[in-house]
Amino acid sequence: MAKRTDFLGSLEQIVLLALVRLGSDAYGVTVRVEIEKRTGRSLSIGAIYSTLGRLEAKGYVSSRTGEATAERGGRAKRHFRVEADGLRALRASQRAIDNMSAGLRKRLEST
Amino acid sequence: MHDLAQRWASRLLERLLPEDVAEALVGDLLEEHTLRVRTAGPRRAAFWYWGQVVRSVVPVLHTAFRRGDWVLAWVVGFVAYSFASSAEMSARDSVALVATHTAVDAVPVLIIYLGTIALGAYVAERVRAGAGLALGLLVALTAVLELVTDAHDMPLWYRCALLIAGPAAALAGRTLLARWSRGAPASRRRRTVG
Numbered sequence: 001m002a003k004r005t006d007f008l009g010s011l012e013q014i015v016l017l018a019l020v021r022l023g024s025d026a027y028g029v030t031v032r033v034e035i036e037k038r039t040g041r042s043l044s045i046g047a048i049y050s051t052l053g054r055l056e057a058k059g060y061v062s063s064r065t066g067e068a069t070a071e072r073g074g075r076a077k078r079h080f081r082v083e084a085d086g087l088r089a090l091r092a093s094q095r096a097i098d099n100m101s102a103g104l105r106k107r108l109e110s111t
Numbered sequence: 112m113h114d115l116a117q118r119w120a121s122r123l124l125e126r127l128l129p130e131d132v133a134e135a136l137v138g139d140l141l142e143e144h145t146l147r148v149r150t151a152g153p154r155r156a157a158f159w160y161w162g163q164v165v166r167s168v169v170p171v172l173h174t175a176f177r178r179g180d181w182v183l184a185w186v187v188g189f190v191a192y193s194f195a196s197s198a199e200m201s202a203r204d205s206v207a208l209v210a211t212h213t214a215v216d217a218v219p220v221l222i223i224y225l226g227t228i229a230l231g232a233y234v235a236e237r238v239r240a241g242a243g244l245a246l247g248l249l250v251a252l253t254a255v256l257e258l259v260t261d262a263h264d265m266p267l268w269y270r271c272a273l274l275i276a277g278p279a280a281a282l283a284g285r286t287l288l289a290r291w292s293r294g295a296p297a298s299r300r301r302r303t304v305g
Contacts, residue, residue: 028139045143046124046167049136050174065131068138071145073121075138078131 008093015051016090019082027077060086120164188245191231198227217269225280232284247281
């Protein structure tokens with residue numbers, strides 16, 4: 001029997017998609033900027049980390065400590081990557097949205 | 112170079128968050144701020160920085176509570192708050208026996224209350240991560256209620272001072288524990304770069 005996967009919230013999906021896009025360069029700044037560039041939503045860095053913490057607790061995302069730079073005041077970066085369970089949950093959530101909106105394009109676009 | 116206000120804002124976030132998250136989050140803020148100083152100018156960058164800090168406080172608090180098992184954190188925080196409130200009431204009764212001037216009486220009561228809050232936050236945080244923060248929020252909430260309802264017989268300055276110094280005392284107690292448990296202040300352990 002297939003493992004049951006959680007449906008993700010919209011912010012969780014957006015953050016996971018940003019991680020997939022950014023690959024090995026995914027950390028707080030790049031994730032925030034990528035989301036702002038693609039969705040027009042200017043999220044707070046606190047909201048990004050809160051979401052990443054939630055995803056990490058579910059095992060959908062893992063993190064490692066990266067390099068520190070002078071412009072960061074000597075503070076280390078934290079790089080994130082999507083795990084296999086995260087990709088599975090993302091696919092399931094996207095499929096659910098696709099299934100629910102199938103055949104509704106005209107109606108959704110008419111209003 | 113970041114100004115004093117920005118450093119304080121960063122420290123506030125560092126106090127609220129677990130160390131591993133705080134280091135990365137504040138580092139990200141400083142990195143993007145430096146970029147924005149170059150592209151948009153120092154004033155707009157400072158405005159952006161403060162907007163980020165203010166908007167980050169709620170999700171950051173939420174994360175801090177979740178990490179520390181928030182139900183237990185609130186219970187422990189409430190016990191510590193009850194202990195601090197009892198100390199305040201006892202102090203008020205004791206001071207009332209020897210003095211009569213309300214404004215003067217309030218000074219030792221406030222000192223005792225703030226000391227108990229700091230001690231309570233220290234102990235609460237030892238028992239459960241996030242409990243010191245819960246205590247600070249409870250103190251802030253009751254201080255606001257007392258200001259609005261005017262239910263206390265204490266002077267207005269006392270209630271205003273409590274609103275600011277109460278949560279600060281709880282944060283100080285929490286910070287004390289963090290520093291002692293790490294063995295050295297975070298600033299001393301931070302690696303120096305560039």
